[in-house]
Amino acid sequence: MGRVIAIANQKGGVGKTTTAVNLAASMAATRRKVLLIDLDPQGNATMGSGVDKYDVENTAYELLVEQKPLQDVVVTDTNGKYHLVAANGDVTAADVKLMEEFAREQRLANALKPVLDHYDFVFIDCPPSLSMLTVNAMAAADSILVPMQCEYYALEGLTALMDTIERLAEAVNPRLQIEGILRTMYDPRNRLANDVSEQLKAHFGDKVYRTVIPRNVRLAEAPSFGAPAMYYDKSSTGAKAYLSLAGELIRRAEQQKKADAAAEA
Ligand SMILES: Nc1ncnc2c1ncn2[C@@H]1O[C@H](COP(=O)(O)OP(=O)(O)O)[C@@H](O)[C@H]1O
Numbered sequence: 012m013g014r015v016i017a018i019a020n021q022k023g024g025v026g027k028t029t030t031a032v033n034l035a036a037s038m039a040a041t042r043r044k045v046l047l048i049d050l051d052p053q054g055n056a057t058m059g060s061g062v063d064k065y066d067v068e069n070t071a072y073e074l075l076v077e078q079k080p081l082q083d084v085v086v087t088d089t090n091g092k093y094h095l096v097a098a099n100g101d102v103t104a105a106d107v108k109l110m111e112e113f114a115r116e117q118r119l120a121n122a123l124k125p126v127l128d129h130y131d132f133v134f135i136d137c138p139p140s141l142s143m144l145t146v147n148a149m150a151a152a153d154s155i156l157v158p159m160q161c162e163y164y165a166l167e168g169l170t171a172l173m174d175t176i177e178r179l180a181e182a183v184n185p186r187l188q189i190e191g192i193l194r195t196m197y198d199p200r201n202r203l204a205n206d207v208s209e210q211l212k213a214h215f216g217d218k219v220y221r222t223v224i225p226r227n228v229r230l231a232e233a234p235s236f237g238a239p240a241m242y243y244d245k246s247s248t249g250a251k252a253y254l255s256l257a258g259e260l261i262r263r264a265e266q267q268k269k270a271d272a273a274a275e276a
């Protein structure tokens with residue numbers, strides 16, 4: 012069964028989409044079967060995967076509102092070697108329509124159920140807001156991965172986000188966990204970043220990934236070439252960091268499996 016990980020932070024510009032695209036590609040490069048779901052009407056993860064958002068037949072709108080089966084809306088030939096549910100402006104309409112509908116929080120969870128066996132990892136790129144789309148992501152996910160920049164107000168934002176996640180989880184998905192906290196656009200020469208990073212570790216312990224994503228211009232350039240960084244410049248520090256993050260997620264998942272098995276025995 013695939014593990015479903017929502018990449019979320021209500022703040023914009025923290026590296027959610029960059030993480031979604033590059034983590035999905037890195038996982039696929041380790042021969043895992045990966046599905047990436049773009050839930051942001053901006054469609055940045057779609058474009059960054061080399062799929063033209065203005066020219067896709069189906070998007071998350073068809074999946075969530077028209078309830079077309081996932082295998083009918085998925086794009087299988089992306090530049091990241093993963094499968095993609097695309098997004099574009101239509102997905103804004105999905106957000107509005109879902110508000111009026113019955114069992115609207117569980118649309119994505121229900122859509123994923125029949126295909127979970129086909130994937131090892133499902134990543135969801137969330138919009139930077141607490142919309143019906145984000146609620147659907149939280150309801151469908153096993154866990155949440157939170158990218159954040161180590162800035163002055165980051166910890167406050169994070170505490171607010173954790174409160175929101177807890178409240179949402181109670182309402183729509185009691186088994187939802189925090190997968191991990193990822194430090195993005197990190198500059199080790201910046202003292203404030205180091206301070207915030209230490210506070211983060213003190214507060215959230217081993218939920219903070221060891222892997223740090225550095226600020227790297229290749230990560231910012233790659234989307235305009237419609238490809239994850241590892242296919243644009245595989246020797247870049249950004250591409251390497253996301254490969255290392257994929258390794259860390261895999262190791263954690265294996266440790267978790269062992270712990271679960273031991274607890275059962
Ligand atoms: N590690 C990084 N180094 C350099 N630029 C980055 C990095 N991560 C993200 N960016 C750039 O920062 C901007 C915001 O990132 P993005 O992933 O779109 O954030 P979000 O999805 O949270 O809004 C984009 O222009 C992106 O290319």
Ligand SMILES: [Mg+2]
Nearest residue numbers: 027028051055
């Ligand atoms: Mg984004």
